[in-house]
Amino acid sequence: xxxxxMYGAGDVRIxxxxxxxxxxxxDAVVRVTRSCICGSDLWPYKTKKPGxxxxxxxxxFIGVIEDVGAEVTTLRxxxxxxxxxxxxxxxxxxxxxxxxxxxxxxxxxxxxxVDGGQGEAVRVPQxxxxxxxxxxxxxxxxxxxxxxxxDVLPTGHHAAVNARVTPGGTVAVIGDGAVGLCGVLAxxxxxxxxxxILGRHADRTAIAEQFGATDVVSERGDEAxxxxxELTGGDGAHSVLECVGLDEAFTTAVGLARPGGAIGRVGxxxxxxxxxxxxxxxxxxxxxxxxxxxxxxxxxxxxEVLDGTLQPGTVFxxxxxxxxxxDGYRSMEERESIKVLIDx
Amino acid sequence: xxxxxMYGAGDVRIxxxxxxxxxxxxDAVVRVTRSCICGSDLWPYKTKKPGxxxxxxxxxFIGVIEDVGAEVTTLRxxxxxxxxxxxxxxxxxxxxxxxxxxxxxxxxxxxxxVDGGQGEAVRVPQxxxxxxxxxxxxxxxxxxxxxxxxDVLPTGHHAAVNARVTPGGTVAVIGDGAVGLCGVLAxxxxxxxxxxILGRHADRTAIAEQFGATDVVSERGDEAxxxxxELTGGDGAHSVLECVGLDEAFTTAVGLARPGGAIGRVGxxxxxxxxxxxxxxxxxxxxxxxxxxxxxxxxxxxxEVLDGTLQPGTVFxxxxxxxxxxDGYRSMEERESIKVLIDx
Numbered sequence: 001x002x003x004x005x006m007y008g009a010g011d012v013r014i015x016x017x018x019x020x021x022x023x024x025x026x027d028a029v030v031r032v033t034r035s036c037i038c039g040s041d042l043w044p045y046k047t048k049k050p051g052x053x054x055x056x057x058x059x060x061f062i063g064v065i066e067d068v069g070a071e072v073t074t075l076r077x078x079x080x081x082x083x084x085x086x087x088x089x090x091x092x093x094x095x096x097x098x099x100x101x102x103x104x105x106x107x108x109x110x111x112x113x114v115d116g117g118q119g120e121a122v123r124v125p126q127x128x129x130x131x132x133x134x135x136x137x138x139x140x141x142x143x144x145x146x147x148x149x150x151d152v153l154p155t156g157h158h159a160a161v162n163a164r165v166t167p168g169g170t171v172a173v174i175g176d177g178a179v180g181l182c183g184v185l186a187x188x189x190x191x192x193x194x195x196x197i198l199g200r201h202a203d204r205t206a207i208a209e210q211f212g213a214t215d216v217v218s219e220r221g222d223e224a225x226x227x228x229x230e231l232t233g234g235d236g237a238h239s240v241l242e243c244v245g246l247d248e249a250f251t252t253a254v255g256l257a258r259p260g261g262a263i264g265r266v267g268x269x270x271x272x273x274x275x276x277x278x279x280x281x282x283x284x285x286x287x288x289x290x291x292x293x294x295x296x297x298x299x300x301x302x303x304e305v306l307d308g309t310l311q312p313g314t315v316f317x318x319x320x321x322x323x324x325x326x327d328g329y330r331s332m333e334e335r336e337s338i339k340v341l342i343d344x
Numbered sequence: 345x346x347x348x349x350m351y352g353a354g355d356v357r358i359x360x361x362x363x364x365x366x367x368x369x370x371d372a373v374v375r376v377t378r379s380c381i382c383g384s385d386l387w388p389y390k391t392k393k394p395g396x397x398x399x400x401x402x403x404x405f406i407g408v409i410e411d412v413g414a415e416v417t418t419l420r421x422x423x424x425x426x427x428x429x430x431x432x433x434x435x436x437x438x439x440x441x442x443x444x445x446x447x448x449x450x451x452x453x454x455x456x457x458v459d460g461g462q463g464e465a466v467r468v469p470q471x472x473x474x475x476x477x478x479x480x481x482x483x484x485x486x487x488x489x490x491x492x493x494x495d496v497l498p499t500g501h502h503a504a505v506n507a508r509v510t511p512g513g514t515v516a517v518i519g520d521g522a523v524g525l526c527g528v529l530a531x532x533x534x535x536x537x538x539x540x541i542l543g544r545h546a547d548r549t550a551i552a553e554q555f556g557a558t559d560v561v562s563e564r565g566d567e568a569x570x571x572x573x574e575l576t577g578g579d580g581a582h583s584v585l586e587c588v589g590l591d592e593a594f595t596t597a598v599g600l601a602r603p604g605g606a607i608g609r610v611g612x613x614x615x616x617x618x619x620x621x622x623x624x625x626x627x628x629x630x631x632x633x634x635x636x637x638x639x640x641x642x643x644x645x646x647x648e649v650l651d652g653t654l655q656p657g658t659v660f661x662x663x664x665x666x667x668x669x670x671d672g673y674r675s676m677e678e679r680e681s682i683k684v685l686i687d688x
Contacts, residue, residue: 094604097604099603101603101626102604102627259445260438271621273618273620274617274618274621274624275617277615278613281613281633282445282634282635283634284445284446284633284637285634286630286631287618287630288631289625290624290626291625291628293628
């Protein structure tokens with residue numbers, strides 16, 4: 001089959017790889033029908049050292065089950081399924097606590113023996129625990145929105161939950177990528193009254209407003225902090241969603257959080273240490289979040305995607321075929337596209 | 345009157361200063377009867393640059409009201425009162441939310457026009473909001489325990505609350521100073537089943553065990569992490585109380601927190617950035633806490649101090665007079681004393 005491999009920064013190739021097969025009785029093999037490129041894929045795209053071995057890419061996909069192992073009980077060939085960006089057994093204590101990203105039998109896509117999502121098929125370990133069947137056909141009109149259940153919608157939701165968004169609260173969202181935009185949507189869904197998006201790209205802030213943002217702040221750094229304070233009576237936002245992962249973004253997050261407020265961080269940290277430690281201490285800011293247990297949130301979010309209440313698929317502003325994926329990376333890296341959908 | 349001034353690292357002097365007077369109608373003047381030296385006083389004692397102007401020291405005290413301003417309604421001369429380590433009006437939105445450390449009219453002791461607690465008397469701004477009357481005589485046998493209500497007991501409690509200590513939970517406490525020991529007491533009070541203290545001084549760990557610690561870990565750093573994981577079935581502690589404020593202590597805290605767990609940090613941070621950002625992200629560790637709103641907790645903790653359920657006064661292992669305070673600093677710095685009480 002054909003799949004995406006990254007050999008180094010800027011070097012993405014589509015190549016022939018072995019077809020996946022059932023290795024464990026708890027596996028399924030899924031033929032991928034939709035996949036996408038993630039903002040987090042851009043970190044290695046910018047920095048990965050060149051190597052002879054390519055890394056399999058992609059961790060968000062929807063597909064159709066082709067085969068299941070003997071111990072898979074809840075899924076069967078033909079089912080349309082969505083996969084969260086980490087696989088998990090659904091039975092261990094961490095899964096029961098809703099922390100599927102720490103599952104005792106879990107792991108990441110694109111690791112040895114486990115395929116990446118940006119390819120024609122995937123061996124899915126722990127299929128019963130990992131996959132969620134979708135009550136739609138494989139080419140349903142909702143596919144773009146349903147695909148966000150793999151990662152960006154639950155990740156935005158995780159940011160909002162960890163930033164303790166409450167009905168009537170004031171929220172600031174740092175990052176106008178797909179996750180930040182989904183954070184706006186999640187904050188709105190949780191009842192926030194005021195949602196301030198920090199962004200300066202008109203196409204992105206327009207989607208943010210469509211998703212529920214009430215204010216757009218185009219300033220950055222200290223100026224953004226001053227502007228958000230001005231908008232919030234001088235005190236800052238109760239909840240800050242940090243959807244970038246850069247040092248400066250986190251510094252800004254601490255600056256614009258109201259004393260006693262919370263930062264939900266979901267931007268994969270590109271810094272070794274969290275800055276503004278002293279200011280966060282003085283203001284008693286709670287710093288929560290991390291890698292989002294997407295699987296824990298899919299059942300909660302799915303009905304609202306199916307009935308059209310949530311339309312997160314808007315974050316996809318470009319659709320390509322698999323062979324065009326290298327150009328899709330370039331396009332996202334150069335911020336021509338917010339998020340690229342791969343239609344197989 | 346006589347009061348403590350710090351002129352630089354290692355240079356603490358007792359000198360004559362002006363007697364405090366009412367400056368605002370919301371003030372009270374308190375004659376100090378008990379005070380103490382705080383672990384946080386040791387940071388400037390180690391690092392303060394020499395200066396011609398001495399800094400007034402002390403932020404924990406009990407005393408008797410000598411005079412009140414015209415707008416003070418709840419207190420009168422003769423009342424025995426305890427002061428939290430930050431003054432606050434008790435009426436603003438932050439105070440109503442329990443975040444008295446962010447009070448809109450609040451501030452710190454030992455700042456211009458506001459006396460420090462390590463002196464014979466103090467002008468107390470916002471007296472109605474700040475002071476809590478104690479139903480005891482000024483030389484009551486409970487004085488040592490009552491004095492911990494100024495800072496170390498509520499600070500330990502703040503660490504436990506922010507580390508989300510719950511009945512049956514597993515707790516690790518980093519720091520065997522007075523705050524760490526009070527953290528053990530607070531965790532026990534909140535129902536923790538297992539409380540692991542990291543410490544290597546027998547006198548301190550003995551108090552920790554008396555306060556409810558079930559295990560003592562004398563290792564540090566990675567070895568401490570390994571040992572705590574061994575004690576907790578491999579996963580680490582649900583709740584970690586970081587009562588030191590050093591980089592290495594925070595790194596250890598992240599290491600020994602269970603995935604999905606929480607760190608309550610109350611050690612005044614001596615680092616500009618919180619280390620182990622990536623590991624905390626991967627484990628979804630919540631980092632909460634900061635400067636403790638002691639005033640918010642005094643009413644909750646006071647009854648249990650008065651009836652002897654809590655005996656935090658044990659952390660004072662030395663009692664001195666005011667003129668001996670410079671030696672008290674030396675004694676705490678050299679870890680001869682855990683915490684020094686000043687009896688006037």
